[in-house]
Amino acid sequence: MSSAAPRPGLLGRWTQDHLREFVxxxxxxxxxxxxxLLTAAVVGIxxxxxxxLHLLVKNLSAISFSWEGxxxxxxxxxxxxxxxxxxxxxxxxxxxxGVQKSEYISREQSLAEFRELSGFGEALQLLxxxxxxxxxxxxxxxxxxxxxxDRLMTELTRLPEVELAKVDHKWLERLYAILGMVERSVLILxxxxxxxxxxxxxxxxxxxxxxxxxxxxxxxxxxAPDAFIRRPFLHTGICYGLAGGAIAWIFVHGALLxxxxxxxxxxxxxxxxxxxxxxxFSATLAMLGAGFLLGAIGSFxxxxxxxxxxxxx
Amino acid sequence: MSQIVxxxxxxxxxxxxxxxxxxxxxxLAKGEMAFxxxxxxxxxxxxxxxxxxxxRPTRGQIVVNGQNLATLKRRHIPLYRQQIGIxxxxxxxxxxxxxxxxxxxxxxxxxxxxxDIGRRVRAALDSVxxxxxxxxxxxxxxxxxxxxxxxxxxxxxxxxxxxxxEPTGNLDPExxxxxxxxxxxFNEVGVSVLVATHAIDLIQQLPYRVIHLDGGRISKDQxxxxxxxxxx
Numbered sequence: 001m002s003s004a005a006p007r008p009g010l011l012g013r014w015t016q017d018h019l020r021e022f023v024x025x026x027x028x029x030x031x032x033x034x035x036x037l038l039t040a041a042v043v044g045i046x047x048x049x050x051x052x053l054h055l056l057v058k059n060l061s062a063i064s065f066s067w068e069g070x071x072x073x074x075x076x077x078x079x080x081x082x083x084x085x086x087x088x089x090x091x092x093x094x095x096x097x098g099v100q101k102s103e104y105i106s107r108e109q110s111l112a113e114f115r116e117l118s119g120f121g122e123a124l125q126l127l128x129x130x131x132x133x134x135x136x137x138x139x140x141x142x143x144x145x146x147x148x149x150d151r152l153m154t155e156l157t158r159l160p161e162v163e164l165a166k167v168d169h170k171w172l173e174r175l176y177a178i179l180g181m182v183e184r185s186v187l188i189l190x191x192x193x194x195x196x197x198x199x200x201x202x203x204x205x206x207x208x209x210x211x212x213x214x215x216x217x218x219x220x221x222x223x224a225p226d227a228f229i230r231r232p233f234l235h236t237g238i239c240y241g242l243a244g245g246a247i248a249w250i251f252v253h254g255a256l257l258x259x260x261x262x263x264x265x266x267x268x269x270x271x272x273x274x275x276x277x278x279x280x281f282s283a284t285l286a287m288l289g290a291g292f293l294l295g296a297i298g299s300f301x302x303x304x305x306x307x308x309x310x311x312x313x
Numbered sequence: 314m315s316q317i318v319x320x321x322x323x324x325x326x327x328x329x330x331x332x333x334x335x336x337x338x339x340x341l342a343k344g345e346m347a348f349x350x351x352x353x354x355x356x357x358x359x360x361x362x363x364x365x366x367x368x369r370p371t372r373g374q375i376v377v378n379g380q381n382l383a384t385l386k387r388r389h390i391p392l393y394r395q396q397i398g399i400x401x402x403x404x405x406x407x408x409x410x411x412x413x414x415x416x417x418x419x420x421x422x423x424x425x426x427x428x429d430i431g432r433r434v435r436a437a438l439d440s441v442x443x444x445x446x447x448x449x450x451x452x453x454x455x456x457x458x459x460x461x462x463x464x465x466x467x468x469x470x471x472x473x474x475x476x477x478x479e480p481t482g483n484l485d486p487e488x489x490x491x492x493x494x495x496x497x498x499f500n501e502v503g504v505s506v507l508v509a510t511h512a513i514d515l516i517q518q519l520p521y522r523v524i525h526l527d528g529g530r531i532s533k534d535q536x537x538x539x540x541x542x543x544x545x
Contacts, residue, residue: 013424020421218405221365222466223394224422312367 017231025235036243039204043244043291046197048251050190051279051287055252057183059276073153075136076164083107083134089161090136098152100141107134133163194294197244201237201298208236209306217312226307233303234296241295245288252279252287316340316376317474317505318364323373325359333359335529337373341507343473346500348516349509351526357509360526361476364507365399366390378473395423398467398504402479404459406451406466412438413447416465423470437469441495457488464495468504475499477508481515489515 008016029036077086083106090104105113110132138156140149157165209216219229256278263276279287318341325334334356341347349357362368363375366382375382378396385393406415416437420430438444441461451459460480467475477496481489489512497519500506510516516523525533 007424007429008426016426017424020427215407215409218407219418219422220391221367221394221399221401221405222419222422223391223397224418225391226388228391228422 017228018235021231021235025232025239028232029236029239036240039200039240040243040247042200043197043240043295044247044251046193046200047244047248047287047291050186050193051248051283052252052255053186053189055256055277055279055283057179057186060182061179062277073138073140073156074166075138075156075159075162076166077134077136077161078163079133081134081161085161086134086136089159093136093138093156096152098141098148099138101137101139103137105135105137107132110135194290197241197291197294198298198301201240201295202302204240205233205237205299205302206306208233209303209310213310216307216310220310221312229307230300230303233299237295237299237302238292239295241291241293241298242288243291244295245291248291249279249284249287315343317343317345317378318507319374319376320360321374321376323363323370323375325356325363325368325370332371333529334363334370337529337531339524339531339534341505344500344503344505345522346496346506347508347522347524348519349507349524349526350511350513350516352511355526356529357511357526358478361399361478361507361509364474364476365397366393395419395470396473398470398472398475400460400463400467400475400477400480402482404451404463406459406462408451410450411447412443412449412451412454412462415451415462416447416469419466419470433469434465437465440468440498441465456483457485457491460484460488460492461495464492468499471504473505475504475506477506477510479510480508481510481512486515493519 007013077089081089086106087104090102093099093102107130111130114132138153140152153165156162216229256276260276267275318339320337320339323334323337324332326332337356337360349360351357359368363370363382364377366385369382377393380393382393407418413434416434417430420433425433435444435447438447441464443458443461443465446454446458446462451462454462460483464477464480467477475496480492480496484492493508493515496506496508523533523535524531525535
């Protein structure tokens, strides 16, 4: 026996050892498909929940923002502003960035409209002056985002010709606030469910350690360092996490497919160009990454806790 | 430092129990082979456990290959054990893997390259006469063959010291003699060997030092039974 082939270097050894263990782990899990799938499915469902909710919030935000297009702002002009100036201002505003439409309504038009709609016609005739102001109705273009739209509206109310602006915005702000809260809740839920994944993987690994107690003792007897003994369990945990991430992706993607038809119909009814946005590439990576990380944490934590308790005697 | 094992007035007692070993002092020279004898409960296994650091002495010092075991930190124990080949009475094989994988395990632990492992494992299996069984599962082997798998695993890394605890306890006389013969061959190439056994009949035919334990003390330490010339 000669030692012609030297042992590989540190990095080569690391790669070799982990590759070797990974293949062995996948083989081991493959031989027990039912229990492996069950654990992976539990992890998958746990991961799918926050991922799905996140997607839901994202889509709701998109919908609510598209509604902003239907928002109109009424700029009530000062009585000192002439009809000609009012019309010119409406023209000017139309050219402004972020304004989709602007319409000038003179005092007379306002009055006519009011008389027609309110049924107070007779009463109005008693008044000497027309009490209604001229109005410019602005429809914002929401493509620049909610903040830009808000800024534009504030600017318009500060125009010298404008007496008062009525922005019916409150309900949208409330919706945004609610969405913000839901988003935060999803974050909290994600943290709790991440913990659940760690515990699930940890518990499975704990049972695995119990089953392989004798093997661990033999390993320790022949001088295996803790890192070596820990490795198969670490890989098992990571495999559960990755498989769980993939299962979660399938769940969420399936749900999206099931919802896309009704969503299109709904959008059609609202004459909106809205469509469900799906899982992006980075979201897919994030799901797999979360599975990897949580599986690794769960197994590392469990093995570290239990390995010291198993000693050959 | 010409000795591989040095016990210096070592005592050991199990928690709440009596003294298993009392004031043990002996040296095993590098390249020496010796038998540790005595009745069951005389402390043979405990003595080997102290060398393998499966237990720590209550009193006294043990130095193995220049390393004082009392100062060895817990995290360095695996590396220390890698220098020693241990053979167990109950074999301690992994029954869910093949003979090859069992013998390869110490090499895998040490991070040997794949091709290297195959070569070394086959050489070790060859030296115990089990080359043709590399694909077998341990359960399908006889006790003697399982024991030889255990020996192959212990020597595959070419340790400086081989410890064997009752290696012939489960074997018939013929296989027992064969096993001792394997130890002798390793000793001839320079490996230090310490074998705990109560097979007095068997070792009396062999030309090696015998350390006899009685009630936890060394009662006899015969340098070489006979045929010293032969060994020289």
